[in-house]
Amino acid sequence: MSERTLIRNAQVLTGTGGPAERPAAGDVLLEGNRIAKVGLGGLDVDEASTRVVDVHGATVLPGLGDAHVHISWPLDFVFDHSGVAASDPGQHALDVAAVTRTFLESGYTLIIGAGVLQPLDDVRARAAIDCGWLPGPRIVPSGTMVAETGGLGDGGPMDVVSNARELRDVVARQCDSGVRVLKLFISGDGIIPQFPSDDVYMNDEMLAAAVDEADRHGAFISVHARGSASVAMAARTGVRLIHHACFLDDDAVRALEARRDDVWVCPGLHYLWAVVNGKAEPWGMTPGKIEASGYRVELKSQIEGMRRLGEAGIRMVAGGDFGHQWTHHGTYAAELQRYVDQVGMTPAEAIHTATRNLGPLAGLDTGQVREGYLADLLIVDGDPTEDITLLQRADRRRAVIKDGRFAYINPELYP
Ligand SMILES: [Zn+2]
Incomplete structure (x- = not known):
């Protein structure tokens, strides 16, 4: 069986909703390089065979x-x-x-x-x-x-x-x-x-x-x-x-x-x-x-x-x-800020232009936190649908997951 990782205690912004989409409490289970399950409210997994990463309420959104x-x-x-x-x-x-x-x-x-x-x-x-x-x-x-x-x-x-x-x-x-x-x-x-x-x-x-x-x-x-x-x-x-x-x-x-x-x-x-x-x-x-x-x-x-x-x-x-x-x-991510402060998009709409709109253009199952999609995720402290500018802040970025693996971990946050 391929490697399993559970991202626990997250606020999940799935990127599948409308202009008013907000993050919701939940867990995300990765299997190999794909998202296996998104459990709003939490997931039960066999912890003996799964690596569990507690993100303490950070927002998990599509890369x-x-x-x-x-x-x-x-x-x-x-x-x-x-x-x-x-x-x-x-x-x-x-x-x-x-x-x-x-x-x-x-x-x-x-x-x-x-x-x-x-x-x-x-x-x-x-x-x-x-x-x-x-x-x-x-x-x-x-x-x-x-x-x-x-x-x-x-x-x-x-x-x-x-x-x-x-x-x-x-x-x-x-x-x-x-x-x-x-x-x-x-x-x-x-x-x-x-x-x-x-x-x-x-x-x-x-x-x-x-x-x-x-x-x-x-x-x-x-x-x-x-x-x-x-x-x-x-x-x-x-x-x-x-x-x-x-x-x-x-x-x-x-x-x-x-x-x-x-x-x-x-x-x-x-x-x-x-x-x-x-x-x-x-x-x-x-x-x-x-x-x-x-x-x-x-x-x-x-x-x-x-x-x-x-x-x-x-x-x-x-x-x-x-x-x-x-x-x-x-x-x-300053580009996304301008969509909000100049054009009047909601922060969620701006995020969609960088996530779910882009995957199909590239011919890839990316840009949504959704079962079966490639596990490309960004983990940030705070809620970017409340303040889009926090996506520009390096000190809020906890980690980046690409193809199911932690590809970047902020050394300031995880010594
Ligand atoms: Zn150019």
């Missing part, structure tokens, strides 16, 4: 996830994509390892890559994590980002394509190397004013080819899409994960509604909020640059757009482009 991750950005990253891409591969691998460990210790057990700076960063990190050499979350690995000739990203450390044939070849090549989510740039980004967010790159034929080729390899396509026209194009061509979606006109919302069951939107709200609120000023993001980026308007539009997506029943997944110095690695 968190982030759908927009660059583990290639080192802990001290400042803008220099090309510099990191050209840096010594040995040093870089250690930098990546420090980031995967930071994710895990921050309560994150699942991440979806949003593009790397050295081609195999995600693929290699996943291999090292999965065989136990390296602490880190489950990874859906991305590869080098893909730009269109002349579009945003051309000239940087990207794969650059001009037509559907070339794009299909890049998708096939990346998938053969182990990549499972491609990241395509199909819109501009106001932060680089010569490539405004409303710009559209690539076309329906190219995206449909990319979706088809990824599908053949058991992979999927994600896009950087800030303007309405790019979002609508991604939705109608079968793109699975749409990052940003800062502007949403009726066309874009209708196209998303038509794909409600197999499309996910990942906003990246905290990044925008932080730039607009001057948090990036020490790194050169002056008030003049913020003005030129149009980010003020974009932030307002994204908040309205998220409310609209919520009403339309489009699944949103938390993901935040973390790793800039003003959105430092380790502060990932």
